[in-house]
Amino acid sequence: MERADALGDVTPGPPACADVPVADGVRLLDGLPRQRGPAEAVTAQTVTAQTVTAQTVTAQTVTARPVTAQGAAPGRRWVVRPWRLLPSPTGTPFTCAFAAVLLVTSFVSEHADPALVHTLHQGSSTDVAHLVRTPVLVLVASALWVVGGVTSPYAVVLLFVLTALERRIGGPRTAGVFALGHVLATLATEVPVGLAVLVGALPASSAYRLDYGISFGVAASVGALAGLLRPWLGWPMLVVFGGALIRDLVEYADPLTNWGHVVALAIGVALWPWVRRARRTGESRKVTARLQRSR
Known part of the structure; x- marks a missing residue:
């Protein structure tokens, strides 16, 4: 003044x-x-x-700030909730539904007639012959079978990885990550086989190679989840899982499938910007919904 x-x-x-x-x-x-x-x-x-009005507004802002930012206080304690590692019908509906389907198909594989099981696997195979005739059908059906049953390592990894991924980015996006890795890795491995058969570099029987399972989708989901975890957890998980895939590739037991696993993991890593943006969007919606309920 x-x-x-x-x-x-x-x-x-x-x-x-x-x-x-x-x-x-x-x-x-x-x-x-x-x-x-x-x-x-x-x-x-x-x-x-x-001046008095400004002081009053400032006092009200300072008073209301701890209430508004209570959830983001620097001294917040982390609560360990181990049950969130497992899927639930309300928290992770996609993972629960997908796990239920895999349980059914695994039961059929173990207890049905072997000839019937072979026919079902052959009809769901994403080999070159089926990809040419019915690509959509076999791409979907091949992801409904677990090689080795529900006790296989990929089935166990799928349960925990999809649960963690769905809790962070939601069911539709988790299904998108799994499907993208499954489809793109399958095409990346089978298209070269088809071209090699056309030019005569491989025999015609290679076009009927049996190929089904969830492993490509699991590898992509692991790669995507590593980008959402804290660095001290995400990077070791990525190194351990990627190291196991490289070891299988070096052993050269099934090079086509092993290359598909590496490609699927790389696809999941390439999705880091998208899944991180999806997580921020989901968190913003949760905060907005919580504020609306508190009014």
């Missing part, structure tokens, strides 16, 4: 107390600021009211 000007004229000799001018009950002394006029008084009152 600007300060008022001091009186410029000084009367010779000190005036008597009775001769000192009086304004609004306050004596005017030489060398002291004069009293404000009516307009200046209004201005001062306005500035004072604005």
Whole structure:
């Protein structure tokens, strides 16, 4: 606030107390600021009211801030909830439904007639011959079988990885990650086989190679999940899983499938920007819904 000007004229000799001018009950002394006029008084009152209002708003903001940011307080304690590692019908519906389907197909594989099981596997195979005739059908059906049953390593990894992924980015996006890895890795391995058969580099029987299972989708899901975890957990998981795939590739037991696993893992890693953006979007929606419920 600007300060008022001091009186410029000084009367010779000190005036008597009775001769000192009086304004609004306050004596005017030489060398002291004069009293404000009516307009200046209004201005001062306005500035004072604005200052008080600003102080009130600031106090209200400071008071409300801990309530608004309570969930993001720096001293927040982390609560260990091990049951969230497993799927639930309400929290991870896609993982629960997919696991139920795999349980059924695994039961059929173990207890049905072997000839029937072979026919079902052959009809679900993503070999070159089936990809040419019924690509959509075999790409979907081949992901409904577990090689080795529900006790195989890939089945166990699928249960925990899809659960963790779905809790972070939701069921539809988790299904998208799995499907993208399954489809692209399958095409990346089978298309070269088809081209090699066409040019005569491979025999015609290679076009009927049996190929089914969930491993490509699991590898892509592991790669995507590694980008959502904290570095001290995500990078070791990626190194351990990738190292196992490289070891299988070096052993050269099934090079086509092993290359597909490496390709699927790389696809999952390439999805890091997308899954991270999806997680931020999901967290923002949860915060908005929580604020709306609290109103």
